[in-house]
Amino acid sequence: MTSQTFAAELQWRPATATDLAFARDLTCQNMLRYYIQHDLLWQDEAFDVAWAGRDNRVIVHGDARLGFVSLSRDARALYIRELHIVEAFRGQGAGSWVFDQVLALAGLERRPALRLTVFENNPAKKLYSRKGLAVVGRDECFLRMQCDIACANR
Template sequence: MSFQLRRATAADLAFARDLTCRNMLRYYIQYDLLWQDDAFDVAWSGRENWLLIRDDVSLGFLSLSRDSRALYIRELQLAEAFQGQGAGSWAIDQVIEMARHEKRTALRLTVFENNPAKNLYQRKGLQLHGKDECFLRMQLDLSTPVL
């Protein structure tokens, strides 16, 4: 069966928070950052959130935001058991299509500089557009017409 996106609800918050903490805690520890459940919850409430599903099983989620130009992937989290099966690539394709449909000029995201997910983002055409202390800022330019 294929992957699907389902709009997340408040009932999905605990799943998303726990998954993000499990996936990201090693980076938070490495870079001496403080994980805060409350901060995640506040961010969740201000974003557009989607569950990534296959066969009625939640594999992970997407969290999106926008400004006047760009669509931002704020979170793309997959449970470890489902990584490497094409779900992340499929999810990025869906977000690229959303951005194009909305006529956004760019898709942007931030990733820890040593997170292997950056390789997936590069394969999907996102390019390095800046670096902060421990993060890479990546962007896919959508303003160039596709031939």
């Protein structure tokens, strides 16, 4: 199966309470090395509190959960707070597909920008750059990235 075929079969659905443990565990697996490298403390409780206040969507291929995206909003932007793909499904276009869905959502909602924060040494920043986000600031070990929605939809 090609990456394009695989991505064409992806869907996202609203997360339910039963998806919380999957999302927390996946985030911890994917991010713990960055927390350790940057001397930050991972806390399950903090993840759970943040999850409760966000628009969370699970990425699925058939019955398989491949990852999730966690979003928040304000008048200035749509924010990707978390975007995680199960390691076995990386490199097949799933992250790019999710990003395209979020970008389209930002346009539909008429948000001025799409924003996210990424660890400065996280390879995902390459995907974000390819998708049109630019670094607009730095905070300690993080890059703040943004895409102007009006420019992205031309």
